[in-house]
Amino acid sequence: MPSEQPSASPDWSAARARMILDPTVTMLNTGSFGPLPQPVFDRVTAIRHCLAAGPTDFYVRQAPPLLWEARERIATFLGTTPQRFVFTTNVSAAINLVASGLRLNSGGEILMTDHEYGCMAWCWDRVGQRQALSVRTFPLPTMASDPNEIVEAMCRAITPRTRVLFFSHVLSPTGLVLPAKELCAEARKRGVPTVVDGAHAAAMLPLNVDSIGADFYTGNLHKWLLAPSGAGFLVIGRGNEDRLQPLHVSWGYHADKYPIGEITKSEGPDARDNYGSTPRIRFLEFEGTRDFCPWLAVPAAIDFQTELGWNAVRNRIAELATYTRKVIGDIGLSLATPAAPGMHGAMTAFNLPTTVNTARLRKELWDRRIEIPVIERTHPDRLLLRVSHHFYTTEAEIDVLANELPTCLQAARSGGIITSNGG
Numbered sequence: 458m459p460s461e462q463p464s465a466s467p468d469w470s471a472a473r474a475r476m477i478l479d480p481t482v483t484m485l486n487t488g489s490f491g492p493l494p495q496p497v498f499d500r501v502t503a504i505r506h507c508l509a510a511g512p513t514d515f516y517v518r519q520a521p522p523l524l525w526e527a528r529e530r531i532a533t534f535l536g537t538t539p540q541r542f543v544f545t546t547n548v549s550a551a552i553n554l555v556a557s558g559l560r561l562n563s564g565g566e567i568l569m570t571d572h573e574y575g576c577m578a579w580c581w582d583r584v585g586q587r588q589a590l591s592v593r594t595f596p597l598p599t600m601a602s603d604p605n606e607i608v609e610a611m612c613r614a615i616t617p618r619t620r621v622l623f624f625s626h627v628l629s630p631t632g633l634v635l636p637a638k639e640l641c642a643e644a645r646k647r648g649v650p651t652v653v654d655g656a657h658a659a660a661m662l663p664l665n666v667d668s669i670g671a672d673f674y675t676g677n678l679h680k681w682l683l684a685p686s687g688a689g690f691l692v693i694g695r696g697n698e699d700r701l702q703p704l705h706v707s708w709g710y711h712a713d714k715y716p717i718g719e720i721t722k723s724e725g726p727d728a729r730d731n732y733g734s735t736p737r738i739r740f741l742e743f744e745g746t747r748d749f750c751p752w753l754a755v756p757a758a759i760d761f762q763t764e765l766g767w768n769a770v771r772n773r774i775a776e777l778a779t780y781t782r783k784v785i786g787d788i789g790l791s792l793a794t795p796a797a798p799g800m801h802g803a804m805t806a807f808n809l810p811t812t813v814n815t816a817r818l819r820k821e822l823w824d825r826r827i828e829i830p831v832i833e834r835t836h837p838d839r840l841l842l843r844v845s846h847h848f849y850t851t852e853a854e855i856d857v858l859a860n861e862l863p864t865c866l867q868a869a870r871s872g873g874i875i876t877s878n879g880g
């Protein structure tokens with residue numbers, strides 16, 4: 458395991474060379490899906506080989522200690538304990554687990570910002586329908602110059618009818634970083650439980666989940682940590698240990714009826730079991746036989762960026778944010794992510810005119826092998842271009858975008874109509 462902070466600044470082009478990246482693509486979309494470092498790919502492939510070669514030996518004997526090791530490593534990395542850490546396939550699964558498993562007092566409302574990730578908002582719409590709650594959004598000051606503006610907006614929006622507050626730690630459309638700790642503290646003062654969508658926060662920010670104080674903190678490891686797809690998580694906040702029901706009923710459901718190996722009841726629900734979990738965690742996490750090799754490769758992903766040095770990685774990301782703001786700003790697009798310290802991370806978004814034909818713009822960009830999301834939001838009506846800049850992003854890639862974008866926008870404004878086959 459590499460030490461936490463090497464002193465010398467890494468050679469970024471050598472670090473990029475260790476990433477599996479298609480050299481023909483200008484990759485500016487880590488925010489949707491992270492690519493893999495070669496050692497992480499090698500590790501998950503080696504684990505999958507063991508599973509393929511001897512599935513019984515793998516599931517019964519080899520995987521449990523690896524699962525516990527992965528749980529300990531990632532829990533420590535995120536500032537929590539393995540006893541609170543539930544692995545999930547992705548953040549959607551974690552949010553669904555909380556939303557479906559949590560009983561809220563009916564007759565009130567679910568409160569969220571007006572910039573939540575679309576299908577996660579749907580997840581809460583369904584909770585509203587099932588539990589007779591309304592869903593209300595409040596407008597987020599997305600270009601705030603101080604995090605307190607966001608806290609004040611939330612405090613104004615919360616009412617005695619609010620049964621739960623849901624918000625993203627880092628907004629998907631713009632990359633704005635919300636003051637999660639302060640929002641959770643204010644909600645707690647008002648007796649409102651918090652569910653945080655930390656899809657982008659793990660590895661992008663120096664995260665200490667326990668100090669944030671959310672009732673339920675969820676996240677992804679396949680984005681900024683560069684772990685394989687299939688790795689997400691839920692951290693159960695203090696006092697919420699027994700509030701959730703699992704989405705899947707499987708062997709973890711009756712750990713009390715089926716004591717596991719050497720674990721006896723007296724050792725309690727948080728004692729490590731013979732499956733790499735604890736009875737309390739397994740109750741929520743175990744969904745039957747499945748490929749959890751991505752979870753077991755998480756330590757390799759932590760090691761990869763630890764070796765580069767987290768301060769160095771985050772300084773490099775900050776340098777690229779400054780470069781992106783300048784170069785894309787110079788072609789005339791206005792910034793949609795605050796430049797104020799602490800309010801942005803590894804994604805920088807720009808406003809596009811809402812008259813642009815989005816399908817055409819996406820096609821023009823991809824015709825030039827530029828991988829970048831064009832994000833449409835309604836309520837409020839916004840069209841955004843979001844640049845992701847991880848340590849392996851190069852200034853040359855941002856330059857490619859800046860050089861090609863005016864022509865792409867021109868084409869998307871004038872010859873707007875495209876046919877269904879994209880032509």
Ligand SMILES: Cc1ncc(COP(=O)(O)O)c(C=O)c1O
Pocket residue numbers: 488489547548549550574577625627628629654656657677
């Ligand atoms: C804020 C936010 N929440 C949830 C998700 C869903 O992530 P996943 O598909 O990995 O579950 C995303 C994906 O980009 C996101 O940005």
